[in-house]
Amino acid sequence: MRHPSYAIADADLAMLTDLYQLTMLQAYWVEGLQERATFSLFYRRLPATRRFMLACGQQYAAELATRLHFNDAHLASLAETGQFRDDFLAWLGQWRFTGDIWTLPEGTPVFENEPFMEVDAPLAEAQLLESLVMNLVQLETVIASKAVRVVLAAGDRPVMDFGLRRMHGIDAAVRGVRAYRTAGLAGTSNVLGGLRHEMPLSGTMAHSYILAHDDEEAAFAAFARHYPGTTLLVDTHDTLAGVAKVIALMDADPEIRVGAIRLDSGDLGTLAREARTRLDAAGYPEVRIVASSGLDEWKIAELVAAGAPIDAFGVGTEMGVSSDAPVIDLSYKLVEYAGTPRLKHSPGKINLPCRKQLYRRQDAEGRYAGDIIALRDEPGIEGEALLRPLVRSGQVADDEMALAEGARERVTAALRCMPESLLRMEAGHADYPVELSPALARLRSSS
């Protein structure tokens, strides 16, 4: 039989686009509209439960842009749609990205209307990147921006990703781990994701392991003998009875070492306190407590605030789909064409024309004091210029940037520089100032 396949090769990603990009490209080609254009990638509105987003995925996506092209099989498929001329398809077969791409380094906190990425290229090149770049950047940005909140809530307790089974498909599960690494998680249960994105693998045991044994004691004993220092899941039948069995097991055999117990249901705070008391009383203060089961940043913050003796958190569902804010309204807008500013009229929305740069100011203590969105070459703007040229004339100009190395360290450093109002868990936004430069403000008001 013909096998259905899940695989999507990098070589096919040029075809992961909206049909209108290709019909517009053909129209541009017929009309000779091939002047240089700038498209800007940004989002308009923070979700109600985010105080900043972490810009992620854009360096990786920019590198991919330099490799996109259409092969003969793609061109044949497009010909079959009946919408494309042969001479256009021949031209499309030669399509390569020859422009420049400026991006924020991955892991940079980013606010409303600030450019993540600007693409300067002949119109048909910059246009074609739209759908794919938005898809790629949206996933990692949404996942990392949720995950960093979970990390913040957990404080110095490590957080592990247990979300593979709930994330939206294969690519989200694997590339999600990349976003988790950037956000500062300590480990992942996802084998392929962890190996590919260099994240420590972590795992305990499932209820099925317990149930496959005739009794819980036998299951605990067997697993602890296989994996000295392992974590035992204690809630299959009754959590505190499970804790008692773990204690009895260690009492009976001093050779057995249990690293932690995992609580996966019930009132985690109360159960953790009870379990801690019993473990300590039995002389096992070194056995740690891991909690999982429907956790998100608010539940973790509550457990931490209540002083629940939980040493590490496993988080899946809510973080894996960023369930309270599964999308951001990313836009990829034409802002300049043939040297002139371009601007869509959008009542109540801010559209910023022209090639731009983003500056971030720090106060004397190194704390972020505010951002300025300016024209790319506007002189005299204070602060650190955050957009950097990653691709020049279709070539990766900075290998290290293309791999987005240092993204995790960038997040750690940024969290230290953020005003406290940006780090709060409650819904609602902070008063972080984002201003327009004088030249950009003039352009906006005149257009």
Add this chain to the structure above:
Amino acid sequence: MRHPSYAIADADLAMLTDLYQLTMLQAYWVEGLQERATFSLFYRRLPATRRFMLACGQQYAAELATRLHFNDAHLASLAETGQFRDDFLAWLGQWRFTGDIWTLPEGTPVFENEPFMEVDAPLAEAQLLESLVMNLVQLETVIASKAVRVVLAAGDRPVMDFGLRRMHGIDAAVRGVRAYRTAGLAGTSNVLGGLRHEMPLSGTMAHSYILAHDDEEAAFAAFARHYPGTTLLVDTHDTLAGVAKVIALMDADPEIRVGAIRLDSGDLGTLAREARTRLDAAGYPEVRIVASSGLDEWKIAELVAAGAPIDAFGVGTEMGVSSDAPVIDLSYKLVEYAGTPRLKHSPGKINLPCRKQLYRRQDAEGRYAGDIIALRDEPGIEGEALLRPLVRSGQVADDEMALAEGARERVTAALRCMPESLLRMEAGHADYPVELSPALARLRSSS
């Protein structure tokens, strides 16, 4: 430089698992726990804004199970983790799925606690499928179950998928189209997704096309000449002024054919009525109106109920991530091992032991009257048996089923058989009866 890659080959999917599956497998292997097990895939609770789910992805996933295996590179990576014995890894290299998989046909409406899929196999084979099967089934089930509501709300007006840019990554975007086809959408803007999953491609134009021209009139004229019968996007500057320009264009050149206009912002109902009036008054009743911009099933139902003269809908963000219910709480539970029922204790939750079958009864008019969850071989249960053997002894037993052909037609037929209370848009659940068979009810109460 080393290229970061997005591609995930089918051959690597055995590694898309949680670490604990592999550590449990090693423990089972060391302990000689290799009796036959049954795992059951189901969800516990309907989201508040769903009245049924469409079971999707499980046939495709079952077929994949017959192809999963670990190659030498995988085994070498696992060896490097330091958690696995060489003799176990040698055994893992021989791991193949040799069991049976029963599934609901894709597109079957499914309710709380009903099995989507049951896997009967030696313990280590059935265990390993857990993480991957849940990931695969969750994506398509969540997306199709949202999309079918959008289709229901739109009634006889076609719905197009415009969601590629907002979906969670590459696989979600491509395989989402498969779910959309099952749910009854009319087309997709996603080129790779549409070609791979045989869904008609659909597309209009973007604001950037308008903005790349010196004026809107010139852009409309050029695009309509390239693509006779096309759809023109009229809201770049002012929607009704845009409509007037389309009318003027058609008046000025009788050769020009415009198929539709697209409204993408503002009050879609009011704008559609105004646009319809002007097009009709100008003698263009055949020009259709397409609406997009933040649509979901509730907004569409409202537009339809208000009689808005909209002929087709383009839906992206909300449908593409199923934003109101981006996950379901799928479980894959061990229900039988070595011939004995297995049951986790979960206060307030229903766990159904043993191999099962799902029956659906229809009344005299063919309308669904209720479901019965029974033991697999329990005699005398009324209704159609819905779980079918797709894989037998590790081989696909039914090619047609593995490809899930007919899923779309199955949904169409099911919608006709559903009681009206299941088809409503409001939050809240219908009183659709799902009962346990006598033998299953006895087993539950005795366990």
